Amino acid sequence: MSLGNKVLSARKSKGLTQEQLAERATITVRTVQRIESNDSIPRDYTLKAIAAALNMPLEEFISVRTCLRVSNEPTFLQEGRPAERQESCHFLQLLNLSAFAYLVVPFIHFLIPIFLLKKRKEKDNTLQTTGQRIIRQQIWWTVSTHFLLLLTLIYNLVQATWFEKTNLLNYLWIFAGMYVLNAFIIFFTALKIRHTSRASYINN
DSSP states (O other), X not given: OOHHHHHHHHHHHTTOOHHHHHHHHTSOXXXXXXXXXXXXXXXXXXXXXXXXXXXXXXXXXXXXXHHHHHOOSOOTTTSSOOHHHHHHHHHHHHHHHGGGGGGTSXXXXXXXXXXXXXXXXXXXXXXXXXXXXXXXXHHHHHHHHHHHHXXXXXXXXXXXXXXXXXXXXXXXXXXXXXXXXXXXXXXXXXXXXXTOSSTTOSXX
């Protein structure tokens, strides 16, 4: 019996719908559907949540999943990138590229990726961690830009007041430098997402 069929059989024996199982396991209905149709192999924490929701020993599911992974039968799950992983990568690319909103609404642009991450209902810890890392990058960029502008202001005030110099720093150079830096940050992050097979490429 495949893992999907085992989950399906266990769910029906408990008299639960896919929606009820998803609610009990705090995962999405779509995740339940993909598992039961054998379109994806769940991660440990997902399988543990499902076993707890069905009030069944985790070992019963783990053994089936292990057999599925070592099987020689060619399936979509064993060859190529799983659909779930592809979807996560696409979402992370969208989340990362949304940070380019700083070109239009600087200093509050990070609210857009925050909104996208909260709107997504997928209970994927790896995706959440990576998305939060992308958001933290943008928040740090905002804080750093404000800090550099403040230092520039203090420097110009000291130069003009104490030393009576008129050769002051131009704020536009600070803006330009930080804008170019953030573009490199977003571009580099996009490359890392594209060239990694797992969304957990970012170290905490």
